[in-house]
Amino acid sequence: MPHTMSRPPVNPPTLADVAERAGVSRQTVSNAVNNPDLLREDTLRRVQQAIAELGYLPNRAARNLRTRASHLIGLPIKAAEEGTANAAMDRFVHSLVDSSREAGYHVLLFSGTRTGKAEDELPAYDDLLRSTAVDAFVVTDTYLGNPQAAWLHQRRAPFVAFGRPWNDDAARHPWVDVDGAAGADMATSHLIERGHHRIAWIGWRKDSLLGEDRRAGWSRAMRSRDIPTAGLASRVEDTVASGKEASAVLLDEAQPSAFVCASDTLAMGVLHTLAERGLRAGQDVAVTGFDDSQVAQTVPPGLTSVRLPLEEVAIEVVKALEGLLHTPPVVTPGVLLTPTLVVRGSS
Amino acid sequence: MPHTMSRPPVNPPTLADVAERAGVSRQTVSNAVNNPDLLREDTLRRVQQAIAELGYLPNRAARNLRTRASHLIGLPIKAAEEGTANAAMDRFVHSLVDSSREAGYHVLLFSGTRTGKAEDELPAYDDLLRSTAVDAFVVTDTYLGNPQAAWLHQRRAPFVAFGRPWNDDAARHPWVDVDGAAGADMATSHLIERGHHRIAWIGWRKDSLLGEDRRAGWSRAMRSRDIPTAGLASRVEDTVASGKEASAVLLDEAQPSAFVCASDTLAMGVLHTLAERGLRAGQDVAVTGFDDSQVAQTVPPGLTSVRLPLEEVAIEVVKALEGLLHTPPVVTPGVLLTPTLVVRGSS
DNA sequence: ATCCTCACTTGGAACGATCCAGAGCGCACG
DNA sequence: CGTGCGCTCTGGATCGTTCCAAGTGAGGAT
Numbered sequence: 001m002p003h004t005m006s007r008p009p010v011n012p013p014t015l016a017d018v019a020e021r022a023g024v025s026r027q028t029v030s031n032a033v034n035n036p037d038l039l040r041e042d043t044l045r046r047v048q049q050a051i052a053e054l055g056y057l058p059n060r061a062a063r064n065l066r067t068r069a070s071h072l073i074g075l076p077i078k079a080a081e082e083g084t085a086n087a088a089m090d091r092f093v094h095s096l097v098d099s100s101r102e103a104g105y106h107v108l109l110f111s112g113t114r115t116g117k118a119e120d121e122l123p124a125y126d127d128l129l130r131s132t133a134v135d136a137f138v139v140t141d142t143y144l145g146n147p148q149a150a151w152l153h154q155r156r157a158p159f160v161a162f163g164r165p166w167n168d169d170a171a172r173h174p175w176v177d178v179d180g181a182a183g184a185d186m187a188t189s190h191l192i193e194r195g196h197h198r199i200a201w202i203g204w205r206k207d208s209l210l211g212e213d214r215r216a217g218w219s220r221a222m223r224s225r226d227i228p229t230a231g232l233a234s235r236v237e238d239t240v241a242s243g244k245e246a247s248a249v250l251l252d253e254a255q256p257s258a259f260v261c262a263s264d265t266l267a268m269g270v271l272h273t274l275a276e277r278g279l280r281a282g283q284d285v286a287v288t289g290f291d292d293s294q295v296a297q298t299v300p301p302g303l304t305s306v307r308l309p310l311e312e313v314a315i316e317v318v319k320a321l322e323g324l325l326h327t328p329p330v331v332t333p334g335v336l337l338t339p340t341l342v343v344r345g346s347s
Numbered sequence: 348m349p350h351t352m353s354r355p356p357v358n359p360p361t362l363a364d365v366a367e368r369a370g371v372s373r374q375t376v377s378n379a380v381n382n383p384d385l386l387r388e389d390t391l392r393r394v395q396q397a398i399a400e401l402g403y404l405p406n407r408a409a410r411n412l413r414t415r416a417s418h419l420i421g422l423p424i425k426a427a428e429e430g431t432a433n434a435a436m437d438r439f440v441h442s443l444v445d446s447s448r449e450a451g452y453h454v455l456l457f458s459g460t461r462t463g464k465a466e467d468e469l470p471a472y473d474d475l476l477r478s479t480a481v482d483a484f485v486v487t488d489t490y491l492g493n494p495q496a497a498w499l500h501q502r503r504a505p506f507v508a509f510g511r512p513w514n515d516d517a518a519r520h521p522w523v524d525v526d527g528a529a530g531a532d533m534a535t536s537h538l539i540e541r542g543h544h545r546i547a548w549i550g551w552r553k554d555s556l557l558g559e560d561r562r563a564g565w566s567r568a569m570r571s572r573d574i575p576t577a578g579l580a581s582r583v584e585d586t587v588a589s590g591k592e593a594s595a596v597l598l599d600e601a602q603p604s605a606f607v608c609a610s611d612t613l614a615m616g617v618l619h620t621l622a623e624r625g626l627r628a629g630q631d632v633a634v635t636g637f638d639d640s641q642v643a644q645t646v647p648p649g650l651t652s653v654r655l656p657l658e659e660v661a662i663e664v665v666k667a668l669e670g671l672l673h674t675p676p677v678v679t680p681g682v683l684l685t686p687t688l689v690v691r692g693s694s
Numbered sequence: 695a696t697c698c699t700c701a702c703t704t705g706g707a708a709c710g711a712t713c714c715a716g717a718g719c720g721c722a723c724g
Numbered sequence: 725c726g727t728g729c730g731c732t733c734t735g736g737a738t739c740g741t742t743c744c745a746a747g748t749g750a751g752g753a754t
Contacts (some may be wrong), residue, residue: 012477014710025734030712039734057477061417064408064708065739072455079441083644085392090437094426097456103679109444109454120507130404131476240645268645275647295642297430298587298615300622361740372704377742387702409740412709 004296013054021122022050033058035208052140061150064132072108073100073321074134076121079111084265088291089140092162096138096312103318108134129157136321138162158324160317164334166209174320176313176335180210180290183339184217184260187288190304190341191258192225197284199254201233202266211235214262214290232256236266243269251277257285258347264289264296267303271346272276286347303347308339360401369397380405386530420447420668421481423468425488426458431612432589435638435655436487439509442661450573450665455481469498476504483668485509496520505671507664511681514557521667521679523660527557527637530653530686531564531607532574534635537651537688538605539572543633547603548580549593549613558582561637562611579603583613592618598624604632605694611636611643614650618693633694648692656684 018029024047031038032047039047050056058069064070075096077089097107098164110128112121125148128134134156139148153173165171184201191199201218204211215233222229231254236242243266250256251273261267266287274281281287289296292307316335323330366373371394378385379394380527386394390482397403411417422443424436444454457475459468472495475481483505485494499506500520512518531548538546548565552560562580569576578601583589597603598620608614614636621628628634629648636643639654670677 013481015712016710026710027712027735028733031733034712038732043732055477057413059710060480061411061415062739065406065412065710065741066712068408068470068739070408077441077444082641084496087554093456094424094458097424097458101458107456109440111441111444111448123437130402132359132406133407180433265645268647272647293641294429294431295488298612298642299646300615300619309594340695363740373740374705374742375703378703381742385702390702406740409709410742411742412711413742415709668728 005070011152012059013056014059015056018047018050018054018056021054022047022204028150036141068132069107069135069325072134073105074108074110074125074128074137074138076124077109077111077140080142084238084263088293092310095311096317099314099318100321103322105135105318105321122147125152126158129155132155135325136160138317138321139200158321158329160320160324162313162317163210164336172331174237174324174332174334176316176320176337178308178313178337178339180214180339181217181220183290183308183341184214184262185221185264186217186339186341187260187290187304187306188218188221190343191288191347192221192227194286194347196258197227198232198254198256199258199260200228200247200250200254201229201260201262202243202250202270203233203235203262204238205235209260218260238265240262240265240272242270243267244272245269247273251285259285259287261287261289264291264293264303264305267305267346268295268299271299281346286346292342296342296344304344304347305342306339307342309337312337353636359406360403361406362403365394365401365403367513368401369394370616382589411615415479416482416672417480418452420452421455421457421472421475421484423454423471423484423486424458424571431585431610435640435657439487439657439661442658443664446661446665447668449549450625450669452482452665452668469494472499472504473502476502482672483507485664486670498597505676507667507671509660509664510557511683519678521671522681523663523667523684524681524685525655525660525686527561527686528564528567529690530637530655531561531609532568533564533686533688534607534637534653535565535568536605537631537690538635538694539568539574541633541694543605544574544603545579545603546574546605547594547597547601548576548605548607548609549590549597550580550582550609551585551619565607566669585610585612587612587616587619590614592616594620598632606634608636611638611640611650611652614652614693615642615646618646618650628693635688635694639689643689644689651691651694652689653686654689659684 015026019026022029024043027045028039028043036044045329075093085142093313100107112124125137137152138160140162149161149165149171159173161173161175162177164175164177187200199222201215205214206212217231234246234250236246243261247259247270255336259270261270267287270287272283276283288302289303289305292305296303296305318336320332323332362373362376365376369376371390371493375390376394379391382390422440448456457471459471472484484499485507487509496508496512496518508520508522509524511522511524521541535546546569548562550562553559566576581597582591583593590608594606594617606617608617616632617634618628621661626632635651636650636652639652643650643652667679670679
């Protein structure tokens with residue numbers, strides 16, 4: 001009497017299965033997969049057919065064990081802060097996954113503890129390294145004082161940074177970054193071309209080197225046209241509330257007709273101030289942001305913003321990783337990419 | 348003559364190293380790590396000390412090979428659509444990484460081809476399964492017609508869905524979802540309490556079951572108070588432009604004093620219309636969104652939005668995964684969570 | 695004293711791939 | 725005709741862990 005029975009899960013075919021079917025040795029199948037040039041043409045075809053017929057795919061764990069590699073790239077993720085407009089990570093992660101796949105790697109996400117403090121992440125890096133769970137890391141915050149870069153270097157762990165080793169001349173690791181000064185310059189020049197003269201800057205506190213870089217772009221654009229900048233700059237925390245306050249103060253004290261902001265978050269703060277005062281963004285006062293977040297894309301009337309070429313960043317990061325993981329390792333120099341300006345209704 | 352030489356990379360300690368140091372066999376060390384109860388107390392201490400001294404951590408690849416598991420959970424990521432406000436994925440991913448870590452798993456990201464079509468992802472799933480690169484999947488789009496769920500089921504691949512198997516009664520996989528109707532009901536009831544009567548709905552096209560679920564919450568809240576809904580509903584694409592158009596038409600033809608939207612993206616469209624007509628969100632017309640995206644959090648004057656409990660979703664998803672990967676597998680029933688309403692200036 | 699049980703520990707085999715050294719063979723060369 | 729070389733292909737060892745079956749010794753039951 002037949003009855004429904006659950007099929008036992010069949011183990012996937014192994015190298016040995018393929019070898020038997022093709023009438024060759026295990027090693028030959030292995031070569032067919034990894035070094036096809038070593039095989040005679042007809043043997044290769046025979047093996048490939050056996051592989052196709054059985055639907056063979058090498059077992060990752062076995063390969064990893066033998067080759068002492070995991071073909072995984074570790075990417076730490078920080079909690080996206082609530083109330084900010086920083087959606088850049090999302091786009092970058094996706095690009096990185098795509099680029100990695102083309103290079104034969106997958107991306108493994110991890111986080112330290114829930115605290116979010118940088119030091120707390122080190123044990124997580126350490127565990128992944130020691131258990132050979134990942135081959136390399138991609139790190140994203142490389143300001144000085146961030147222990148990760150130095151720690152990884154000392155550990156001789158392969159890693160590529162998205163972000164310059166700002167003030168660490170001793171850093172010898174590959175990095176990829178976006179020219180923030182160029183971005184701010186583009187935004188500022190764009191506003192000047194639109195006839196603005198009194199253009200204010202709202203950026204981050206002075207200890208943010210990334211912020212100072214962007215700020216340099218604003219002052220460069222102004223100075224190259226002999227436009228005074230005195231009293232037009234403000235440096236605050238990266239929150240909407242700070243942007244709101246700073247812009248209110250600037251409007252009262254310096255009467256700017258336009259704002260260039262170091263982030264979309266700050267730019268949103270400016271929009272808050274404008275809304276409160278009944279000023280129309282883009283018509284009464286121009287505003288530009290940074291990062292081209294979803295916020296910039298959707299807020300009325302559209303926020304002009306500097307867009308980071310995250311797809312290219314990911315490609316360069318993976319290139320650098322491939323160099324590091326190559327034998328012998330090839331340490332690529334830093335790469336600096338140029339952002340673009342997306343003009344919308346706010347300017 | 349001494350000269351700087353690069354230290355050869357030292358191999359991490361293995362079980363055998365620990366065993367030798369502790370004066371026990373490999374198996375005993377393995378037990379100390381995986382089944383401490385089996386050891387006598389003093390032996391356990393001795394082994395643990397040796398482990399600590401050497402900084403031993405089990406080699407992932409070897410363990411994976413032997414146990415036929417990878418301790419990785421595969422998460423497909425779709426490209427975040429440009430121009431929408433959907434940042435939910437980001438929060439969910441982070442929560443999932445945290446929950447997974449606590450359960451001893453890591454999250455592996457992958458994507459199909461760059462096309463973004465659902466069918467194109469199947470080979471990616473297949474490869475990961477066949478190469479035993481992941482133990483299970485978390486999938487996020489389970490509407491009917493999406494081939495993933497059925498395919499995974501047929502493949503006997505363990506997976507948990509974030510999202511109900513809407514119209515597939517045959518589905519027998521674990522899922523976790525958020526009660527969209529309850530969310531829309533909360534938003535609508537909130538508006539009614541604020542004195543609104545003519546409350547419009549802007550949702551997705553009728554073939555979106557997720558959208559119809561949320562819509563049901565709106566109409567339920569209205570009907571339970573005998574408020575007429577005729578002419579107050581609109582169903583469009585999930586884009587800012589569609590939300591803008593739909594709200595303009597509704598304002599002209601039905602004079603609503605408030606809008607309940609199926610997404611923050613649509614709500615942003617409403618804000619566009621209000622801005623164009625010189626109406627103030629929250630004062631002249633109320634608006635609520637869905638998802639509590641960064642856009643909702645930052646746009647002036649703040650968009651009231653239904654917030655999905657993604658942290659809890661992640662926890663439940665991991666619980667269900669643990670059940671599936673348990674031996675014997677425990678198939679948990681579906682879990683439906685309730686969202687919360689975050690009230691901001693727009694209502 | 696012998697046997698049995700129980701708690702604990704052990705060595706060998708296995709997971710499935712790649713590394714390595716060498717075998718077989720055909721061919722050109724001296 | 726012997727030798728050596730290059731091209732293919734092979735079998736055994738190995739990566740580091742866990743599974744499995746069996747070994748050891750103390751203590752109680754017979």
